[in-house]
Amino acid sequence: MPSLGADMEAGTLVQWLKRPGDQVKRGDIIAIVDTQKGAIEIEVFEDGAIEKILVEPGTKVPVGTVLAAIHGAEQPGPKAPGLHIPAPATRTRVSPVAKKLAADLGVDLHAVRGTGPEGAITREDVERAAAHAAAPGPKGPALQPPGLQPPSGARPDMRAAIAAAMARSKREIPHYYLSTTIDMSAALTWLRAENEKRSIADRLLAIALLVKAVALGLREVPELNGHWVDGAFRKGAGIHVGCAIALRGGGLVAPAVHDADQQPVGAMMRAISDLVARARAGSLRSSELADPTITVTNLGEQGIDAAFGIIYPPQVALVGFGRVAERPWVVAGQVQPRPLITATLAADHRASDGHRGGLLLAAIDRLLQTPEQL
Amino acid sequence: MKTTYREAIRTALREALMKDPRVFLMGEDVGKYGGSYAVSKGLLAEFGPERIRDTPLSESTFVGAGIGAALGGMRPIVEIMTVNFSLLALDQIVNNAATIRHMSGGQFSIPVVIRMATGAGRQLAAQHAHSLEGWYAHIPGLRIVAPATLEDARGMLGTALADPDPVLIFEHQALYNVEGTLADDAGNVDLDHAAVRRAGKDVSVMTYGGTLGKTLEAAQTVAADGIDAEVIDLRTLRPLDMDAIAASVKKTHRAVIVDEGWKSGSLSAEISARIAESLFYELDAPIGRVCTAEVPIPYPKHLEDAALPQPERIAAALRSVVGGRG
Numbered sequence: 001m002p003s004l005g006a007d008m009e010a011g012t013l014v015q016w017l018k019r020p021g022d023q024v025k026r027g028d029i030i031a032i033v034d035t036q037k038g039a040i041e042i043e044v045f046e047d048g049a050i051e052k053i054l055v056e057p058g059t060k061v062p063v064g065t066v067l068a069a070i071h072g073a074e075q076p077g078p079k080a081p082g083l084h085i086p087a088p089a090t091r092t093r094v095s096p097v098a099k100k101l102a103a104d105l106g107v108d109l110h111a112v113r114g115t116g117p118e119g120a121i122t123r124e125d126v127e128r129a130a131a132h133a134a135a136p137g138p139k140g141p142a143l144q145p146p147g148l149q150p151p152s153g154a155r156p157d158m159r160a161a162i163a164a165a166m167a168r169s170k171r172e173i174p175h176y177y178l179s180t181t182i183d184m185s186a187a188l189t190w191l192r193a194e195n196e197k198r199s200i201a202d203r204l205l206a207i208a209l210l211v212k213a214v215a216l217g218l219r220e221v222p223e224l225n226g227h228w229v230d231g232a233f234r235k236g237a238g239i240h241v242g243c244a245i246a247l248r249g250g251g252l253v254a255p256a257v258h259d260a261d262q263q264p265v266g267a268m269m270r271a272i273s274d275l276v277a278r279a280r281a282g283s284l285r286s287s288e289l290a291d292p293t294i295t296v297t298n299l300g301e302q303g304i305d306a307a308f309g310i311i312y313p314p315q316v317a318l319v320g321f322g323r324v325a326e327r328p329w330v331v332a333g334q335v336q337p338r339p340l341i342t343a344t345l346a347a348d349h350r351a352s353d354g355h356r357g358g359l360l361l362a363a364i365d366r367l368l369q370t371p372e373q374l
Numbered sequence: 375m376k377t378t379y380r381e382a383i384r385t386a387l388r389e390a391l392m393k394d395p396r397v398f399l400m401g402e403d404v405g406k407y408g409g410s411y412a413v414s415k416g417l418l419a420e421f422g423p424e425r426i427r428d429t430p431l432s433e434s435t436f437v438g439a440g441i442g443a444a445l446g447g448m449r450p451i452v453e454i455m456t457v458n459f460s461l462l463a464l465d466q467i468v469n470n471a472a473t474i475r476h477m478s479g480g481q482f483s484i485p486v487v488i489r490m491a492t493g494a495g496r497q498l499a500a501q502h503a504h505s506l507e508g509w510y511a512h513i514p515g516l517r518i519v520a521p522a523t524l525e526d527a528r529g530m531l532g533t534a535l536a537d538p539d540p541v542l543i544f545e546h547q548a549l550y551n552v553e554g555t556l557a558d559d560a561g562n563v564d565l566d567h568a569a570v571r572r573a574g575k576d577v578s579v580m581t582y583g584g585t586l587g588k589t590l591e592a593a594q595t596v597a598a599d600g601i602d603a604e605v606i607d608l609r610t611l612r613p614l615d616m617d618a619i620a621a622s623v624k625k626t627h628r629a630v631i632v633d634e635g636w637k638s639g640s641l642s643a644e645i646s647a648r649i650a651e652s653l654f655y656e657l658d659a660p661i662g663r664v665c666t667a668e669v670p671i672p673y674p675k676h677l678e679d680a681a682l683p684q685p686e687r688i689a690a691a692l693r694s695v696v697g698g699r700g
Binding site: 095096115117122123 | 627654655656657658659660694695696697
């Protein structure tokens, strides 16, 4: 059961799309899992053949549970049944004194590796983790002991998941906030001209330019792109921009546009539209939920001026956009009406400083002045 | 002074006989034969048949006689050849010795001392080699002690005689020949406290009697792996010195019990339960136990060895509770 976000503790296997004996390759969707974020398609990361399915549909299991065994392509030949099939990780063992100490010291047991009998987390493991996390930070996806789950049947809804993630963010992440006002004249002029050349279905919205500008800006300020895990910043393997999408009926998801810095704006627009449609239909993929390295939230449609966000752990930054509004702006000593947008940055002060955060906003501004190059 | 466990007990017997005219020794073969383990050798010649009394082969009779003598003001030391034979005197010990103070509202006490050999390791087979002291430790009204060292072999008897209530002393038969050095002024020892025989910080090992030496050997072995075991000699099996056990477990956070009795319904089970009851939140690993296999003690040497706790099994248990650390 993959972790689809730091706040996910368990998921329910809804349906298998493959059967034992089926060949699978990396990227195939093999199962559908129901989570707090809706039904998610689970991708496979290994090539091989499904050897054995270990979790039956309808079963709710903790994150980290082995769902199926895959007979890898590099291990040909017959296998004895049961051989090489890891036992389902049903329970993380924590010694009583370790559990008590963790509570006393505020250590998150999910991120502690056990070295005791049968891999149990011991007192020393907790002490080590406490010493390690002198500056405690949000932890990456980690195994969740089911002992810490709500009782089965009391499944936390999406609201509870958002509550947990946001409360943790505000508790652990020292946010700093910056904002800047950006003249969108050039971007919108270019967008109008570009859209006249496009069919209605292919027309672009400003959000495509904004997300692309954020992605390119992050190339210049990589310390805002990645995750804070185990007390240290880990740079993102790519620039995967999570786009906050409000769901009908309440709630929020922020799935990733993968490698957003490499997408032409047309492809970017299609990717965002696709994510919105699938988020609302409840068919996002596991990698889209697990991979974002930064989040962009755009609340302009609601008419707000500026959005100061809460970082989604373990990410280290969130860029917010308000509406584009025509306002007085001084250009070359003259007051002119200009379409303006307020871009904000909420960033983790452990991973970066205000100076670097300012560089990102400045880069976004600069990039939006030459929209044809986006 | 160089001495043996057997001689240390004999010294204690002689001292008790000389100091208090109310003290006498009785049991099977304690007189002319000098004791089946030769503990009382020479005492008949020294103290005479009034005070070193051979008895018929009737445990119930001579243990009952000892209880009666204690009731009448004497300070009898009753020797039973092995714990297996003591079962014939269970009625006297459990129904009389252990209860009379209680049933008389404190008017009568039974200051009897009953010594017996226990344990295996010398190919004496299933009717002479069991470790049933845990059964006696079940009984309120009795004090159960198990000398594991020369000091305790020398010093427990005198303190037991001074106790106004019945005391049972369990001497492990494999210890009688153990040699060592004893202080010239060695004397009575307390019967209330467990003793730390080896200080350590990683795991507490509770044991007593015949398995103390094996446990210390195992502790030495695992020290090479970086595991620092603390070895607690319980000394008194009833009442248990839980304060000493708790102090050690609070320090090491791990507990192993080594007991030559069987696991089922045993002293090791009792200690384990008490640790789980009162020290659960101190534990960093499941409680470990090393006990005798659940079989009557076998006669053949290799099977007897296999059935009993051995240093290798104790060392394995210590490594197991410490886990991947170190």
